[in-house]
Each structure stands twice: as C-alpha cells, then as structure tokens.
Amino acid sequence: MSPLPSTLPGLVKARVRAAVRRPERLTPEEIESRALVLRLCSLLLQYPDAELVDSRPELSAAAHALPSSAAAVHLAAFTSWFAGEEPEALERHYVERFDLRRRSGLYLTYYLHGDTRRRGTALLALNRQYRAAGWDTDRGELPDHLPVVLEFAALTGPGAGEAPLRRHRRGVELIHRALADDGSAYHHVLAAVLSLLPPATEADRAAVARLAAEGPPEEEVGLDPHGVYGAGEFAPPGSFAPPGSFVPPPAESPRTEGPLSR
Numbered sequence: 001m002s003p004l005p006s007t008l009p010g011l012v013k014a015r016v017r018a019a020v021r022r023p024e025r026l027t028p029e030e031i032e033s034r035a036l037v038l039r040l041c042s043l044l045l046q047y048p049d050a051e052l053v054d055s056r057p058e059l060s061a062a063a064h065a066l067p068s069s070a071a072a073v074h075l076a077a078f079t080s081w082f083a084g085e086e087p088e089a090l091e092r093h094y095v096e097r098f099d100l101r102r103r104s105g106l107y108l109t110y111y112l113h114g115d116t117r118r119r120g121t122a123l124l125a126l127n128r129q130y131r132a133a134g135w136d137t138d139r140g141e142l143p144d145h146l147p148v149v150l151e152f153a154a155l156t157g158p159g160a161g162e163a164p165l166r167r168h169r170r171g172v173e174l175i176h177r178a179l180a181d182d183g184s185a186y187h188h189v190l191a192a193v194l195s196l197l198p199p200a201t202e203a204d205r206a207a208v209a210r211l212a213a214e215g216p217p218e219e220e221v222g223l224d225p226h227g228v229y230g231a232g233e234f235a236p237p238g239s240f241a242p243p244g245s246f247v248p249p250p251a252e253s254p255r256t257e258g259p260l261s262r
Contacts, residue, residue: 026158035154036062037071037192042150044078044189045106048090056083070195078188097184103212104178106146108164111171114216126164133160146172150193162196169197173208 026034040062046052052059060079066072082090097104109126113119126143133156141148144164153162165172176190200208 031157034158034196037066037075037196038150038154040075041189041193042147042154044075044082045147045150045186048082048087048094050087053087053090071192074188074192074195078185078192081185081188093184097179097182097186101178102215104175104182104184106175107142107144108146108149108168108171109144111174111211111216112168114218116217118217129160129164144168146175146193165193166197169194169200170204170207170211172197173200173204174211177208177212 040059043052043055043059056079060083063072063075063079066075085093098106102110109119109122113122123143126149130143130152133152135152135155143149149164149168153165155161172190172193176187176194179187179190
C-alpha cells in the first residue's frame with residue numbers, strides 16, 4: 001500500500017462539501033477538501049496491514065472532523081467500526097469481502113468488460129492516462145484497483161483525475177450494493193465515494209441490476225461452463241459462468257496476478 005500522507009494531520013480541519021457539482025464550478029477550497037475525502041477512501045479501502053491499523057486514531061480523527069455531509073457521515077461510521085475491531089478480524093473480513101467474492105472485488109474494469117480482451121485494453125488505457133498525468137503507476141497493484149483510482153483522483157483533481165471513477169460508476173455501485181447486502185461496514189466507504197459522483201440515472205440503475213443478475217461480459221474462449229457459485233457471486237447456478245483469473249500484459253502492467261489473487 002502507499003505510505004500514509006505526512007500532511008494528513010494538517011488536513012483534518014479541511015472543509016468538505018458533499019454536494020455534487022460540476023468540477024469546473026468547484027472553488028479551490030472545495031477541490032482541496034474533495035481530495036481529502038478521496039484520499040481517506042483510498043486509504044480505508046486498502047488491505048488492513050499493520051501500518052494502516054496503527055494509523056486508525058489519525059484516520060478516525062480525520063473522518064470525524066469533517067463538516068456535516070453525506071461523505072462525512074459514512075466515513076465517521078466506518079472508522080468507528082474500524083477502530084473497534086481486532087486486527088485479525090479486520091484482515092479476515094477484508095479478504096472475505098474483497099479477495100474471495102467477485103461481486104465485491106475492487107478491480108473496476110472487471111465489471112465493465114469481464115475477463116475479456118477488452119479488459120486488457122482498458123487496463124493499458126488507464127496506465128497511459130496515469131503516465132500522461134505524470135503519475136507513477138508502479139505501485140504493486142493493477143491500475144483499475146479502486147484504491148489506486150481513488151488516489152489518482154485525489155492527487156490529480158476533478159475533471160480528468162476523476163474521469164476513471166465516473167466511467168466506472170456502475171461498478172462502484174454494484175460493489176456498494178453487494179457490501180450493503182452482506183452487512184459489511186465497508187459499504188459506508190463506497191457510499192462516500194458515490195456521494196461525490198453524479199447521481200445515478202435510470203440507465204445506470206438498470207445496468208447495475210442487469211450486471212448483478214447476469215455478471216459482466218463473458219470471455220470468448222476458455223470459460224469453464226461449470227463454475228462454482230456461493231455467497232457473493234453474481235447469479236444462481238446455471239445462469240452465469242464466472243471467468244477465470246485475468247492475466248494482464250506484462251509489459252504494461254505492474255503485476256501479473258489475477259483480480260482474486262493477493
């Protein structure tokens with residue numbers, strides 16, 4: 001995971017407004033405050049290793065100091081839960097929700113493209129976008145990992161920086177629904193992210209319902225027609241065969257593991 005920002009304590013008093021506004025209409029103060037919310041979400045969605053667990057008091061203080069807003073309410077609720085759990089329980093909860101369940105995995109291009117060749121193209125495009133903005137993408141994660149996308153948005157700012165988030169809004173919504181249905185406190189972090197994005201349209205809601213029922217696009221070749229289903233999968237047995245692990249092109253991607261590997 002990325003190191004915690006040294007400026008975090010100084011940003012605790014940053015003002016945050018959760019109202020959805022066009023990026024070009026945001027004031028400099030609102031842009032800075034928005035970046036803090038995105039950065040907090042990025043950190044809180046990373047694996048709860050010793051560094052992150054040890055930083056719980058600072059993260060909780062930052063979340064609870066935010067002015068009243070939808071994002072602030074959700075982040076305060078999450079950090080209250082996060083601060084009260086044992087480290088081993090946090091690790092187990094994270095792995096079960098994000099590493100073992102495709103419906104709530106954090107790799108956004110999977111929801112749009114499945115494990116198809118189009119997903120590989122989308123990953124390369126994300127890498128190029130990061131590099132064009134002068135951002136180092138060699139972080140040990142795929143470029144579509146939600147914490148990476150959130151960190152890019154926080155550092156680059158509204159407009160182009162948040163474009164990947166807007167592009168994958170339906171995937172973020174599906175993850176949020178899956179976590180909420182499961183009763184996971186992580187749904188608060190996803191809700192905070194969604195509060196910064198344009199409201200869902202009727203087309204968005206229909207697409208998310210279809211994605212939840214059918215799953216993402218299937219690979220043209222190599223699918224196992226007898227995929228195993230369980231809690232957190234997309235559909236009942238027989239209606240959707242889950243694709244295998246995706247292996248991105250090694251020359252353009254920071255690692256070669258699939259989305260369910262750690």
